[in-house]
Amino acid sequence: MKQKKIIILYILMLVVGLALLFTKSSPEPVAEPIVQQPVQVKEEPKKEEPKTEIITVAVAKRDISKRKILTKDDYYFKSIEVKIGSNDKSKYIGDATEIDAYVAKNNIAKDAFIENSFIASPNSEEYLLLAIKEGNYMFPFKLDQIDSYLLKNLKGGDLVDLYIFYSDDELSKFNTKNYKEDRLVSPSDDFVKNRIKPIIVGKKVLYIDLENKIDQNFQRKEAGQVQLELSNQEIKLLRTLMTNSTVMMYPSTYKQNIDDGLRLLNDKEKKWPLTDKAIFSKKKQLNLLKGN
Known part of the structure; x- marks a missing residue:
């Protein structure tokens, strides 16, 4: 009888164990933490403003x-x-x-x-x-050392005036008191009688050549030369006067280039301490020089 009770007890225990085994809910699986991958945001290229x-x-x-x-x-x-x-x-x-x-x-x-x-x-x-007008020529005007100031103050495009340095002397002929002849001398030994007259005015400087040559005494006799734009008639006059007279250059008193630089205005000349006698009259500008 005891054995039957023990057997029944074992059977009950087995049934209860099985019942608990099937009725017990299985544990929910633990979800692994989701690792979020960093989202790569594409940056738009910056528009560099031009420097x-x-x-x-x-x-x-x-x-x-x-x-x-x-x-x-x-x-x-x-x-x-x-x-x-x-x-x-x-x-x-x-x-x-x-x-x-x-x-x-x-x-x-x-x-x-x-x-x-x-x-x-x-x-x-x-x-x-480009700089020389049609019909004109380039003419070199040599400068002495005393004129070197022009090289430092003039440049291409500037205007210059050309003057003759002279004196109006009276020459007695045959020792006759009643006969006197006017004579133009350039230059004169008499300082009091020395004068200057404009002969060509308002001429354009093309460019300036500096003198680099040195003589045997290591001296520069010439400062250089100024290249001028002159007409054929102006060159004839200037070259003729330069053979036996002193011609000097000064910065121009005119504001604009004068095509006819032989034109002389007496009212302008009166500003200088000049004689009243004009070398070239308005009617006879070149005719006084033979060969023109």
């Missing part, structure tokens, strides 16, 4: 015609903004030494930027072809 710089450029102050030799009255400078690395900096002119006394190769409009390609250097062959 700029300020440069100075030459600008035409007025309409400039072809063959015009430029002076400070023809241009001015202004500042503009350009991209760094562009060719604008080399294309334009930023210094007065790069434009002053240069010649215009073409017409340049007022307020236009003046480019290097628009002008020609005084040292170039192109300059000479």
Whole structure:
């Protein structure tokens, strides 16, 4: 009887164990933590604003015609903004030494930027072809050391006047008191009687040659020479006078180039301590020199 009870007890325990085994809920699986991958945001490329710089450029102050030799009255400078690395900096002119006394190769409009390609250097062959007007010639005027101040104060495009240095002497002939002849001497030994007269005025300087040669005494007799633009008649007069007279050059009192530089204005001459007698009258300018 005891054994039957024990067997029944074991069976009950087995049934309860099985019941608990099937009724017990299985533990929920533990979810592994999700590791979020960093999201890579594509950055839009930054638009770099162009880097700029300020440069100075030459600008035409007025309409400039072809063959015009430029002076400070023809241009001015202004500042503009350009991209760094562009060719604008080399294309334009930023210094007065790069434009002053240069010649215009073409017409340049007022307020236009003046480019290097628009002008020609005084040292170039192109300059000479452009600067000389048709029918005129290039004439060298040699300067003594005493005239060296002109080299420091003149430049291409400036105007000069040419004067003759002379005196009006009275020459007695045959020791006759009643006979007196006027004689022009250049120069005269009499300081009181020395005078100067303009012979060619308002002529343009093409360029200046500096004298580098030194003589055997290590002295420079000549300061250099100024290349002038003269007409055929002006050259005839000047060369004739230079054979036996002293001709001097001075900065011009005229503001504009005078095509006919032989024209003499008596009212202008009165500003100098000159004699009232004009060497060349308005009617007879060249006829006084034979061979013209």
